[in-house]
Amino acid sequence: MKRRIPALLFALLVTQLVALVNPAYACGCGAMIPDGQSRIGVDRETSVVRWDGRTEQIVMRFTVGGDAHRAAWIMPVPGRATVELADGKMFDELSRLTRPERKTRSYFWPRERDWPFSSRTGDTAGAPMPGSAAPPVGVVGREQLGDFDVARLTATDPDALKNWLESNGFTLPDRLATEVKPYVDQSWEYVAVRLAPRQQGKPLRGDLDPLRIRFESDRLVYPMRLSRMAKTPQSLGLYVLADHRMEPATAIGGSAPKVTFAGSIEPEGGPLAELAGAGPVFLTAIDQRFPDPGRIDADHELRATAKDTPYRRAIYRDELLMVGGVPAWLLTIGAVAVAVTASAVAILRIRARRPRPAGAAAA
Template identity: 25%
Template sequence: MKKIFHLILILIMTTFCLTPISLADGGLFTQLYRDIYEPNQLAMIIFDDMVEKIIFQIDYEGDAEDFAWVIPVPGYPKLFSVEDDIFYELHKLTQPPPPSNFGCGWGAGIPFPGLEDEGVHVWEENPVGIYHTTTLSASDPNSLVGWLNDNGYAFPVEGQEILDYYVQKNWFFVAMKIQSDEIVNNSEYYTGAIQPIGIMFFSDEMVYPLKISTLSAPSWGTEVLIYTFSDERVTFPGATEEYNAIINPDQLKEYPILQGLIDETFVLTKLRKNFSAEEMDEDLILLPVPKYIALGNIIDLNSPVGQFVLIVGIFVILLKIKKRNA
């Protein structure tokens, strides 16, 4: 019995001690692929004092002239360009160890009156990065679908119900197309992730506009990866939390893009979920994680501390079994 006990203990210790070594060589590339190339939608959200900044990046394959993207937001949006490598910086920042500042001002303040076009209000048009953007609001989803199609967005008629969902909530819409003079890799054909864009707006809650993605969701699902910076650790139903930590500006010296966006201490949470089309019937509301979460969600068994706790627990159980059989 003593030999069996010692053999089991050695096996457990060997398994947990060798696991980090076996992952150290190929694990980094695998995780980079999962964070940068695998998700269909990448987002970073900064939520502070009812101001939300959300940075989007999506996959697109096709001709630049065919690209069209519509994002609904609950408050009047201020758009800003974002450098391509921001999600690579977030990937590096959220790995377990080891194996131009944008303010909160709206610039011009109150938006100009814009143009009314039979139920559609065009507030402003601006170039932002590679995109030509139009900020809209609407009082009638029929008119909004008509405006989008008349302006080259090829919006499906079946999407009218989804637009009505946002129209009834008095949300704004940001419509984007790639500017005709923009060329990527000397080609007008895009494949993979395209340039991120940032949108800032007032909001009572941290929100990710997911419902509109139902219109383009593939049958095999849509993977969404969201990084949030807020006062508390947050989550949404069905999300897998892959990282959480308190981050202050001094920790971002090696991350120049993030350093230009983060100027105070936040809790960074990294959340991932693969959504079926049926699960995308509502926007995501990200809420604080309850204080009474289970111990299993607190201890990360992939971390040295988590593995140590698990080994000690197993050792205690085996010791009790040994004493019982003595």
Template identity: 40%
Template sequence: MRATVRRGTAVVAATVLALGAGWAHPSWACGCGAAVGDVDVHGESTVVHFADGVQTVVLRLDAESAQSSAALLLPTPAPAEVALGEAEMFDELAALSRPRVEYVDQWWPEQWYEAGEETAGAPPGGVAVLDRVELGPFDAATLAADDAAALHDWLDGNGFTMPDDLAEALRPYVEEGWYYVAVRLDAGEEALSGALAPVEVVFPAAEPVYPMRLTALAEHGQYARLYLLADHRMERADGVPVPSRVRFAGPLAADGVESARLRDLIGPDGAFLTALDHDIPSPEALTGDFVFRPAAADAPYQEVVRLERPVYVMGVAAGPFTAALGVLAVLAAAGLATGLVRRARRLPARGSGPRGR
């Protein structure tokens, strides 16, 4: 069943929850939520697509845990359609946005001699389940709730145990009338390890917004990479004191990518990709959400990394080798000049010998 979205602002916040009895204060949070318990999330990438009043968010987390089950809780301002995401698009977007490498010949490297080869190592006061569907290893439910305590109790009763501080952090979303996507992942008998299958949610939207308020619960610094796909280059438009670093900006064509889902998002008219990195050393600074708007111009950008490439001649650095040749040439020229002078001095002067009568 597809849920009908009744509100327009596009916001998705992801909270990673370990399923089990033991819980700890969040020690690591994904860029748009919080990780608790025995789940260690050490990487996050998110695709945010916005076009024609519809926003798509695809979230992929890299996690390590001794447990075999985990869950995502995604507050949304309206009921969302949930599906499995495509992992291949993340690899392709990472390749498309990677820096361009330029090599600079270094004739004077620190090591003057070339090294040999080395081995390199909802209803009032309650919770309503609007939809529930199984998606491969996921069990996804779309919820409505107008009471934080009721939402907490429902999550507790369905295996989504929450720490008290996270429940309190969700209270503003409940008060603002948001909806929720609860996604349970069961890895069977194996412990969670590596990249988890991506989750995709889609809903109508008035503007692209990426929620960050739950990240303030994290005890350690955070990192978030956002791939924004829209009609134009995008930029931050909020007052949150966390800067964005542009890693890539440029147009994409559907026939220029291999990922089927990425082709769908780009569409026949193409899309503009803006890749933004966010280093967040102080999560408590996240008092608001990231809001985006079109930039003044669709100026392309690709980061350039310049690497020094040592130049060796006959196993010796080109700079010292050339300098040595120059010195030898000067010495040889000086020696030749000295020899010519000495030879000239030994020769008798022309016309200075005895003359016959």
């Protein structure tokens, strides 16, 4: 009877999901699967990763579009995970801490939109710019967290996982079973989430409530491999809290990761302080695009950089150099013109005062 309890719990979860018809959409670290004929796309995934060398915590928030009222999401994790709801205010604070500096820089010569080329003055902006043999499928736990129905699973055989889901009315794409195999080979576990708003008839759209996943890990890894199933370009924003500035070891098939902020912070109170822990912590903000998700070939592994060099983006506001409300170039040209005129007049006066030669006077 005890052996049947995990199976019954898992069956209860998957029978609530309608058989999959459309291809799976992927988010940055897992498979987002809509119900029935619905469509769902992850427009943006933003995650905060906290790693202290032993424990990794990932707080993730998805921005989704489409018309699906229910969906399932699967994320592999390297160790036994706990899952809880997180406070979305954390992302607001991180956005404030990492926002670019705004600076003004002057240019001398007029540009296309400056007088005398135009009567309007415009700006241009630029930026320098986480005993006994185990059963093939097991349920570690199941929780109801807001709009999320969360099951924490183990699987020792990807085909067994696929068969288990199908036997409970959930059709798993053959490709997903193939993509899961590397995780099964490494004895990873899985977080399966059913997203179903408590308000009936409400589609999954916009920013979803963030989830916080915690597991033990001696390396900082951010699962990304399942994103290769996505049908549209993907966007990942990653905030990394660690002892040092961090960087992805490789681009894993995406564009070159861009650091948008790097520096030591010490948040005071609030959800970010609770995640970061006591004392200062180094924050690295990374942005990456995946124009062709099919090229993703690994998970992100992040490592410490050689130096904890701080960095903050700057957005420049270019302005025509003015002196007393008058363009500096105009004053300069005027001054040069006055100087040239004065020199010419002085030369003429000097020539006029020179005595004429005697021979010239007699003639």
